[in-house]
Amino acid sequence: MKHRLKFTGKKLIRIGILLLGVSLVTFLLMCASPLDPLQTNVGQVALGSMSAEQVERLEAYWGVDTPPVQRYLGWLSGVLQGDFGTSLLYRQPVMTVIGERLGNSFLLLLAAWMISGVLGMALGVTAGAFRGKWPDKLIRGYCIVISSTPAFWLAILLLMIFSVWLGWLPVGLSVPAGMAAEAVSAADRLRHAILPALTLSITGVANIALHTREKMIDVMESDYVLFARARGESELSVVLRHGLRNVSLPAITLQFASVSEIIGGSVLVEQVFSYPGLGQAAVTAGLGSDLPLLLGITVITAAIVFAGNLIADLLYGVVDPRIRRGTARE
Amino acid sequence: MKRREKLYNRRQTTLFFLAAAIFVLAAVTVSGILVEERAAATDFSRTNLAPGIPYLFGTDWMGRDMFLRTLSGLSLSIRIGVLTAAVSAVTALCLGTAAAVFGSRVDAAVSWVIDLVMGIPHILLVMLISIACGRGFVGVVAGVSLSHWPSLARVVRTEVLQIKSAPYVLAAEKLGVSRLQIVRRHMIPHLFPQFLTGTILLFPHAILHEASVTFLGFGLSSEQPAIGVILSESMQYLTTGRWWLALFPGLALVFVVVLFAMLGERVRKLLDPASVHE
Numbered sequence: 077m078k079h080r081l082k083f084t085g086k087k088l089i090r091i092g093i094l095l096l097g098v099s100l101v102t103f104l105l106m107c108a109s110p111l112d113p114l115q116t117n118v119g120q121v122a123l124g125s126m127s128a129e130q131v132e133r134l135e136a137y138w139g140v141d142t143p144p145v146q147r148y149l150g151w152l153s154g155v156l157q158g159d160f161g162t163s164l165l166y167r168q169p170v171m172t173v174i175g176e177r178l179g180n181s182f183l184l185l186l187a188a189w190m191i192s193g194v195l196g197m198a199l200g201v202t203a204g205a206f207r208g209k210w211p212d213k214l215i216r217g218y219c220i221v222i223s224s225t226p227a228f229w230l231a232i233l234l235l236m237i238f239s240v241w242l243g244w245l246p247v248g249l250s251v252p253a254g255m256a257a258e259a260v261s262a263a264d265r266l267r268h269a270i271l272p273a274l275t276l277s278i279t280g281v282a283n284i285a286l287h288t289r290e291k292m293i294d295v296m297e298s299d300y301v302l303f304a305r306a307r308g309e310s311e312l313s314v315v316l317r318h319g320l321r322n323v324s325l326p327a328i329t330l331q332f333a334s335v336s337e338i339i340g341g342s343v344l345v346e347q348v349f350s351y352p353g354l355g356q357a358a359v360t361a362g363l364g365s366d367l368p369l370l371l372g373i374t375v376i377t378a379a380i381v382f383a384g385n386l387i388a389d390l391l392y393g394v395v396d397p398r399i400r401r402g403t404a405r406e
Numbered sequence: 407m408k409r410r411e412k413l414y415n416r417r418q419t420t421l422f423f424l425a426a427a428i429f430v431l432a433a434v435t436v437s438g439i440l441v442e443e444r445a446a447a448t449d450f451s452r453t454n455l456a457p458g459i460p461y462l463f464g465t466d467w468m469g470r471d472m473f474l475r476t477l478s479g480l481s482l483s484i485r486i487g488v489l490t491a492a493v494s495a496v497t498a499l500c501l502g503t504a505a506a507v508f509g510s511r512v513d514a515a516v517s518w519v520i521d522l523v524m525g526i527p528h529i530l531l532v533m534l535i536s537i538a539c540g541r542g543f544v545g546v547v548a549g550v551s552l553s554h555w556p557s558l559a560r561v562v563r564t565e566v567l568q569i570k571s572a573p574y575v576l577a578a579e580k581l582g583v584s585r586l587q588i589v590r591r592h593m594i595p596h597l598f599p600q601f602l603t604g605t606i607l608l609f610p611h612a613i614l615h616e617a618s619v620t621f622l623g624f625g626l627s628s629e630q631p632a633i634g635v636i637l638s639e640s641m642q643y644l645t646t647g648r649w650w651l652a653l654f655p656g657l658a659l660v661f662v663v664v665l666f667a668m669l670g671e672r673v674r675k676l677l678d679p680a681s682v683h684e
Contacts, residue, residue, distance in 0.1 A: 097522045105538035224663035226614050228621050229637060229656035236649055340527035344618055348641070359622050362533050374534070378525045 080393065087389065091382045098378040099155075099371060100148070106367050107144045151371070160375075161368035165360065170372040173357060178376070181342060181353030183265070187273040188338050192280025193331045199285040201323060204292020205315045215285060222282040227341045231275045231348035238271060272349045276341050283337065284330050288323055295322045325396055332388035336381045420672050427669045431484060434662065438481020441474045442631065457650045464650040466639070476655045478631040480662055486547060487613040487666075493551035494612070495558060495605040502562025506570065516563070520556040528553055529622075532615055536624045546625040550612050558604045562597065569596050599677035606670035610663045617659060633659045 126134075142150075154161055160170035203215040222230075238244050295301060296319065304314050343355035350356070354373060361369040414422070448468040457464040463472035505516035523531065531553045536545030569575055569592065578588050619625040620634025628635050633655050640651035 094518070094522055094525055097518070098525060101522065102526075102534055105534045108538040110540040111537065220667055221660065221664060224610055224614070224667055225660050226617050226621075226637075226656070228618060229652070229659070232637065232641065232644065232652045232656070236644055236652065240644060336524070336527045340529040343527070343529050343533075344622065347622060358530060358533070362537055363623055365537070370534075374526060374530055377527055377530065381525050381527070 080390075084386070084390065087386050091379075091386065094382060095375060095379055099152070099375050102371050102374045103144075103148050103151070103367075106365070106370065107147075109365070111365055151368070155375075160372040163361070163366055163369040163372075165364045165366040165369065170368050173369060174354065174372055174376055177352065177354040177357045180351070181346070181355065184269055184273050184276065184346075184351070184353060185338055185342060187269070188276030188280055188342075189331075189335065191273070191277040192284060192334065192338070193327075195277070196281040196284025196330075197288050197323070197327050199281065200288025200327075201292050201315065201319060203285065203289040204296060204323075205311070205319060207293055207296065212289075216289070219282040219286045219289075222279060223286070225279070226344075227275060227279045228344040228348050230279060231272070231345045234271050234275055235348065268349075268351070272342075272345045272351050275345045276338055279341055280334060280338055284327075284334060287330050288327055291323050291326045292319055295319050298322075325392065328391050328395060329388050332384040332391075335384040339377050339380065417676070420676055424669065424672055424676075427665050427672075431662070431665060434477065435481045435484045438478040438484075442478045442481075444471070444474055446470065446475075446629075446631065457654070463654040464648075466643075466648075466651055472636075472650065472654060475631050475636060476633070476658050479633040479636055479655065480658055482626075482630065482632055483613050483616060483659065484662065486550070486616050487609045490547055490551040490554065490612040490616070491605055491608040493547075494554040494608055495601070497551070498555040498558035498562055498604070499601065501555065502559040503566055505559070505563045506566035513563075516559070520559060523553060523556045528615060529618055532619050533622065533624050536619060541624055542627060543630075546616055546619055549619060549624075550615050554608055554611055554615075558601075558608065561600060561604055565597055565600055566593070569593050599674075603670055603674040603677065606666065606673055609666040609670070613659070613663055613666070 151161060158171075160174075162168065163170050163173050166173050199215050199219075203212040206212045296314075301314055301318050304318055309317075339355070342353060343358055345351070346353045346355040347359055354377070358370065358373045360366070361373065448470055457472075463476055465471055466475075501516050501519075505513045526534075532546075532549035535549035535552050539545040539548045575588060575592050578592060583591075616625065617632070617634040617637070620632050621638045622634075623638070625634055626632040628639075636655045637652060640648070640655075643651055
């Protein structure tokens, strides 16, 4: 137990330093940008018609006149006190914006993550067990095509089929348009989340299934499976008792590593469905040079990704008796 | 049991496939460059035509031939893909080798950077780098090439570490073979196949991310004939039933990316000693 705690502590410190690095890199990239936030948001014409005083006030608002080092240190000291600053475009604290957007995205991300994980593993194990036969070829073909398909195009296709042609599902947004927030029912929210979640799941499956298949093939060629077959175990029991168990370890890593990909995919998918989630906010912040918001979103998503990796590392010890005993002996 | 005589063995069919795939990709690239001007030509006497003859992919609201636009878009995508994959691969090779060769300090630093880059979702990082470079062509190329090297760098690092302590390399050192000679005769031949397949398999990711970032508005400008631009324009016409604007360009992109992915798979099979004689 003590080792586990020490291990976790070390990892947490590493994550902290990595997050600091992420924020610094993001900040530097945004600062290096030749795009002037005043030009992009206010516009050349409006700027020209303003008095020098007004322009100066705008410059102060967008932080253009403050030196970068001072800005970053100011931001950092704010963050350490739990204040991520104020979004320049939404005119709300960054944390409020992120909280609200993440709340919208959470259902989407979670559903896609679970479905793609479970389905991906099932497909991968099936393909690996039937290596070279038609189920394998079918699944592999599906995975190769899907992993070569841009998520946003798939989203457009689904939108075309289910919303425009068949008219089964709404075209976009997370709630019906022109409806008071209180009148929106849970069913409405669910209906709006179906297509984005479906898109994310379909694309997420491919990668997990392909990797699980590789591992499954390794397992099926191992000596212990050969021995199990020689003992007369049925193919089903070989897959269930030897295959699944040995595949579950890499599957955990894959599952938690896919967090990053799903968040990345959600940026595109939310844009297509104009779903007001975190990804859409990131695009808006990026296009409008909203530094505090983009910085906040990047740091928070990176924190989620690192947390996922940490959980995977910890689960390893729980699932694999070899690793568990290894840490106990140290 | 009846057995069909095979005309060609696996190796021959693979080589044939490789040649065909490279030919198709090269043809798309070259013809895309050639028709670029005609693809941008507008003609308001033929707006919004559904797919048919002579306009295979239909035309858009400005009467541009979607087939030609798609072709030049694909060509641009492939060129950007080749460029970014090459830059990524070289970065990965340098950093991966440096991490493995120059001791634990450099190793720790490189691993830290790899973790850092992997921690930010790809698309977000590409967006950020593209913003830093002022968007446009430079933004896309820098964004995609600077965000795709970590996975390959990891592979290179592990491989080099393994070879470094391999018995045959140790023996060569003891026999007084010079360092350069060891790298040239023992390390590169071992590393090359892995590196080559890794590089080819970077293409699909690079092309997809280029299209995605352009689609979001951080990449190529709307005058350029890019697949991302075409698809983001098509979004405005979805509800009016102009399905061909989105369907065919996307399908063509998927086709090209699948071709690249299969190319990488086949090359790996050919170069991998374990499966070369299958």
